[in-house]
Amino acid sequence: MPHIRVILTDIEGTTSSISFVKDVLFPFARKRLPAFVETHNDKPQVQHWLHEAAKEAGFIEASRQEVIELLQRWIDEDRKSTALKALQGMIWKEGYEEGEYRAHMYPEVAARLRAWRNQGLSLYVYSSGSVPAQQLFFGYSEAGDLTPLFSGYFDTQTGPKREKASYERIAAAIDEEPARVLFLSDVIEELDAARDAGFQTGWLIRGPQALPVGPRHPVYRDFDTIEP
Template sequence: MIRAILTDIEGTTSSISFVKDVLFPYARAHLGSFVAEHGDEPEVARWLAATAQEADLDPADRDAIVATLRRWIDEDRKATPLKALQGMIWLAGYRDGAYRAHVYPEVAGRLRAWKAQGLPLYVYSSGSVAAQKLFFRYSDAGDLSALFDGHFDTEIGGKREADSYARISAAIGVAPEEILFLSDIVEELDAARRAGLQTTWLCRAPLQCPTDGAHRCVADFDAIRV
């Protein structure tokens, strides 16, 4: 029995291209001005200091920190300080109407149907919790944020580490074997399965499900059975 659904975002609910071709360039272009304007605010300063610590930089050298953050964006580095700062920058873009977050056509309807069945819905993404909430609040399918009961990011652990999924299970109070995890990344699904979760692999067109995959595989949310 499934008692909760945990979903990834990129490649699962939404296209990877939106993040890589819209959100990442926006954050990169606005990073310098954002740090110059907001760098002394406590929450921003916290993540700038965390960047300096992780990169072994002088915490007072804002130029070096910004350059490092831009390089991490180019590398698609899953660094928690970067994800937190990106989320703050993206908020301005959403509010200004610069873009709306992409979700695949069937996703909103399926999420609403699961919610109507009484299934709690959770998100686990490498993007910060703040960025996740913005993503679903400002989606091109409307405000979906109220559908979710909780969000998790890399502060709980890496997505390819089984312990992360065990911590999520404990946090939401649902046994691992009663949680269904949805992702397009096999290594994440492998980690979730090692923690005892049920898994479904989203393999969206033009990709096709393999005939001998280790995980149940579907082309879209409408093909998921819970």
């Protein structure tokens, strides 16, 4: 296989536990959402994403309360809505800055990211969370500020994570041959799409989960077992 020059990583289930997002970040955003909308409704960026959420839901006209209830339902459903992710990121920013939480990192992740960077690899993130939310996540991590390690971030504005075209856009954006990019994720449908775009792939299966027989992608228990 061609030599790897870039590592593109998912977040949930890959660098960090799914439970942190599900059990900490989502409930925090859900609880804070009504007050956040009421106190920030005059900000153009908030107005834009509220409008985009209403449009996505097919509302011709909607009250502020209806949009709030819609967004809370989408949080419960873990809907991959760009508008929702943008608003969640703004709310999470307040939580990080207030010291309500720090983003979970698996124990080996920070050291391995630093080692890869020192080896000359370029590091990027591709997550369904908005780019600002990703930057907050790595900026306020349990392992400290990891943002200097990354060369860039991609979210669903690039495209859905289970579509080949999204990875083709990323390769074009970073001006790299797809075969020299290693994409890491715990979701096999994302890995399939990345492989179809020509990327190399790594399937993170952490914890006590049984390893699959004859997996479609190289399988790793943690970042320490990956040798790009």
